[in-house]
Amino acid sequence: MDLRRMFEPKNIAVVGVSENFLNPGTVIFKKNLHEMEVNTFGVNPKGGVIDGREIYRKVSDIPVDLDLVVVAIRAEYVNPVVEECGEVGVGGVVVISGGFAEAGKEGAERQNELTRIALKYDLPVIGPNCFGIYSPPYVDTFFLPSERMVRLQPGNIAIISQSGGFMVDHFFSRFYERNLGISIAVGVGNKAVVDEAMILKYLEKDPRTKIITFYIEGFREGEGARFLEAARSCTEKKTVIVFRAGKTETAKRVVASHTGLMSTSPRLFSAALKQNGIIEARSEDEIVSFAKVFSFNLKPIERGNVAIVTISGGHGVVCSDLCAEAGLRLVELTEEEQKDLRSRLKPSAAYVATLKNPIDLTGSATDDDMETTLSFLLEKEDVDAVIILTFPYPPALSLTLGRRLSNTAVLYDKPVVAHVPWLPKYSMIVEGFEYNGVPVAHTIAEVVQMIKALYLRGQLLKAARERTLEAVAKTPSNPA
Amino acid sequence: MDLRRMFEPKNIAVVGVSENFLNPGTVIFKKNLHEMEVNTFGVNPKGGVIDGREIYRKVSDIPVDLDLVVVAIRAEYVNPVVEECGEVGVGGVVVISGGFAEAGKEGAERQNELTRIALKYDLPVIGPNCFGIYSPPYVDTFFLPSERMVRLQPGNIAIISQSGGFMVDHFFSRFYERNLGISIAVGVGNKAVVDEAMILKYLEKDPRTKIITFYIEGFREGEGARFLEAARSCTEKKTVIVFRAGKTETAKRVVASHTGLMSTSPRLFSAALKQNGIIEARSEDEIVSFAKVFSFNLKPIERGNVAIVTISGGHGVVCSDLCAEAGLRLVELTEEEQKDLRSRLKPSAAYVATLKNPIDLTGSATDDDMETTLSFLLEKEDVDAVIILTFPYPPALSLTLGRRLSNTAVLYDKPVVAHVPWLPKYSMIVEGFEYNGVPVAHTIAEVVQMIKALYLRGQLLKAARERTLEAVAKTPSNPA
Numbered sequence A, B: 001m002d003l004r005r006m007f008e009p010k011n012i013a014v015v016g017v018s019e020n021f022l023n024p025g026t027v028i029f030k031k032n033l034h035e036m037e038v039n040t041f042g043v044n045p046k047g048g049v050i051d052g053r054e055i056y057r058k059v060s061d062i063p064v065d066l067d068l069v070v071v072a073i074r075a076e077y078v079n080p081v082v083e084e085c086g087e088v089g090v091g092g093v094v095v096i097s098g099g100f101a102e103a104g105k106e107g108a109e110r111q112n113e114l115t116r117i118a119l120k121y122d123l124p125v126i127g128p129n130c131f132g133i134y135s136p137p138y139v140d141t142f143f144l145p146s147e148r149m150v151r152l153q154p155g156n157i158a159i160i161s162q163s164g165g166f167m168v169d170h171f172f173s174r175f176y177e178r179n180l181g182i183s184i185a186v187g188v189g190n191k192a193v194v195d196e197a198m199i200l201k202y203l204e205k206d207p208r209t210k211i212i213t214f215y216i217e218g219f220r221e222g223e224g225a226r227f228l229e230a231a232r233s234c235t236e237k238k239t240v241i242v243f244r245a246g247k248t249e250t251a252k253r254v255v256a257s258h259t260g261l262m263s264t265s266p267r268l269f270s271a272a273l274k275q276n277g278i279i280e281a282r283s284e285d286e287i288v289s290f291a292k293v294f295s296f297n298l299k300p301i302e303r304g305n306v307a308i309v310t311i312s313g314g315h316g317v318v319c320s321d322l323c324a325e326a327g328l329r330l331v332e333l334t335e336e337e338q339k340d341l342r343s344r345l346k347p348s349a350a351y352v353a354t355l356k357n358p359i360d361l362t363g364s365a366t367d368d369d370m371e372t373t374l375s376f377l378l379e380k381e382d383v384d385a386v387i388i389l390t391f392p393y394p395p396a397l398s399l400t401l402g403r404r405l406s407n408t409a410v411l412y413d414k415p416v417v418a419h420v421p422w423l424p425k426y427s428m429i430v431e432g433f434e435y436n437g438v439p440v441a442h443t444i445a446e447v448v449q450m451i452k453a454l455y456l457r458g459q460l461l462k463a464a465r466e467r468t469l470e471a472v473a474k475t476p477s478n479p480a
Helices: A024-035 A076-088 A099-123 A164-177 A195-205 A223-232 A249-258 A264-274 A284-294 A313-325 A335-344 A347-352 A367-379 A401-409 A424-434 A444-472 B026-036 B075-088 B103-119 B164-177 B195-202 B223-232 B251-261 B266-276 B284-295 B313-325 B337-346 B347-352 B367-379 B400-408 B424-434 B444-474
Strands: A011-015 A039-043 A053-056 A068-071 A093-095 A133-134 A153-160 A182-187 A213-216 A239-244 A279-281 A305-310 A385-389 A416-419 B011-015 B039-043 B051-056 B068-071 B093-095 B132-136 B154-161 B182-187 B211-216 B239-242 B279-281 B305-310 B383-387 B416-419
Touching: A011 A024, A011 B093, A024 A039, A024 B284, A053 A093, A068 A076, A076 A093, A076 A099, A099 B195, A153 A195, A164 A182, A164 A284, A164 B313, A195 A223, A213 A284, A223 A264, A239 A264, A239 B068, A239 B424, A249 B313, A264 A279, A279 A284, A279 A444, A284 A444, A284 B444, A305 A367, A313 A385, A313 A444, A313 B164, A313 B251, A335 A367, A335 A385, A367 A385, A367 A401, A401 A416, A401 A424, A416 A444, A424 B154, A444 B039, A444 B223, A444 B284, B011 B026, B026 B039, B068 B075, B075 B093, B093 B239, B154 B164, B154 B284, B164 B182, B164 B211, B195 B223, B195 B383, B211 B284, B223 B266, B239 B266, B239 B284, B266 B279, B279 B284, B279 B444, B284 B444, B305 B313, B305 B367, B313 B383, B313 B444, B337 B367, B367 B383, B367 B400, B383 B444, B400 B416, B416 B444
Parallel strands: A011 A039, A011 A068, A039 A053, A068 A093, A153 A182, A153 A213, A213 A239, A239 A279, A305 A385, A385 A416, B011 B039, B011 B068, B039 B051, B068 B093, B154 B182, B154 B211, B211 B239, B239 B279, B305 B383, B383 B416
Antiparallel strands: A133 A182, B132 B182
């Protein structure tokens, strides 16, 4: 099935519009009509006029080729409309309506019928029980008024989610907080037809998308295998990240009543992800920090050898704990190296700094000391990445800090990430870092998660490379 | 030793002021002179005038009784000044300067001498190598310009930290983000004299303080036992929370070079905290959510039976996972109860809602549905606490939601906490909740941490009550 027409449509119809502006169909009709770059038609059996537009009585009355039809009516009326879409030959359908597999036996039968219709017409259907597609600037089928959500900037991260609510709240709000931009977002709901694997295959070739993030609750029989296969062919080119919910026994029961899916064993699932080159985010927070660090142009690391520069000993201790827990190693500076570095610092920092690693320059640090230390560390062969823990509280640090350190960082082919507290008055430092290629985290946990992500990715790419070499070595043409 | 004079001083002196406005002593002198409600004197051997104030050549030249002397000069000059303070009979001393036990053998000897002097004069000394005291509106010995930090509102949370940097960054910035107010904050540094136990004893009687939070890296011989003893006598009246850093082997080594302390075994330490009625925060985030929930007037819970109300199935699943991991139990609604609740909902939510628990009212929920469900759950005997996962994305939810739900919540003697995403445009909902007694978290993890905190506290109080009953039963006057 080809998803391109529905993801980048020119003409769409919304079935289920009315005079009631709280009605999901009406919300979707109005937001596409007024906010998106798409020709939007409304459908209601009663006809009429809304916002100056003629409302059609049925999909087949609409006098253009429809790339996408959005269905937002009561469950029992959905399937005949989808059948009509198939007959007319539309590009794809999004079924917003709930009342299918998540809602008991009758709903499950209804969903089977929906699948049957879609397959008959080779018609891509997203949903039911879903938010559908947000693909700016083309289309937005989410039934929430835009002014109640956040509007994300365009970017290179795609989101595919089994929960629309989690997507628009957690992904959208946190991405907004963390300055992340998206290429496309899809709420897949019950996945009667289009599933993660199909979307992943589409995104593999989507030039807007570099990172693909998933919120997954469970799979049906066979679906998981298809997903892993689609991922395997994609993960060397693009970064695929999964956050899995429904791990505990309690939550598994909840999943069944949410999307009608069975969750798989967390341990097996994690192993399968790893084996297929997919990065697993273990918490709500990790999915955001992982997506953020990959949206920057940083090199994955293979060894996980890290150096920490801080101006607060406590941050150094907390960060050391978190690095150890994430499997990262701190590279200890030798006595000689410490002496060398100390000789390059300004006297007031040199006098009190602790230089083993974490390098604690203390509140006496100046911009010069920070820059000197960063270069020193990046030049060391055994340092793969540097974490900067900073905040502009000490009087000698200037607002130029972010730009200075990031301009130093890009001279080396090693990732540098920074921690700066998230307060509007520090924006100049945050932007100084980020506009110049260094991602900023706002908690110590997040900054460690960023390096962990690059380490996970480095290990996955290394494993893939080794598999390829092994395969080459085993080919008959090679006598070894 | 009596700490009151130094924590609520009328007259202070700062030793180590100069014309250089980046100099720590100067920063402290100026901020107290211009910003705090305290008479501030400056000391420099050269004398002179700064900001129109006479600078004294030594502490003993100052013509008033000093409640506090802040020493911010090079380590080798510190001890003679402290000796002078002892002779003059000041109320207490804060030694900001580094170069003591954290800085090798010579520093350790210097610190021993400092301790000896303090004990000789029965002089409370905070530090060295510390931030000292922030006790609004009286005094602020932090050597960071106020405009570079955040200014917290007055509140009922005290902070005692072995790292000044972690305190002003993590505690202050996150408290500011989460709308928390503080009573007093102390950066204890190397603890040559005044340690956590002494401050805890002071805070036990401090009417401004209800919650006492600690950042701890390690203790010296005997110090831990004193701390636990002080906590034991305090924890039934006030809530004591500890965040421990330096748990991993890597971090333990870092602790030694940060404050010159030895860290203890994490497992033993955790057990000791629990036994003495102290709540342990396991992460950077938990310390903030724990402090926040206790700053509200909510009843601790003993059983940990929780109900979740959401409008997003995905939130319900993620929250179920986190509740299970936190040892909380979801109370399942019976078929009959579900039928009863469904009959009270508006038709559009009733049609699609999932009511087992999590109660997922879906995007069709109205304010009425949310309120009806909340009352229904709070009336159930086996529900101890309710988590509300909401956001104003669905068109039918109004900005009155926070006020409506919190006004319902307070009719019952059970804790209710809410999750609302942290975006300025939702402030009206957040404030509606919080002004009316319901704390708001901004991630699903945080909202679960809040209930976990109340559950930990409930269990601790129950254990204490049982110990008391046992002790009473064992007294000779009681024949049983």
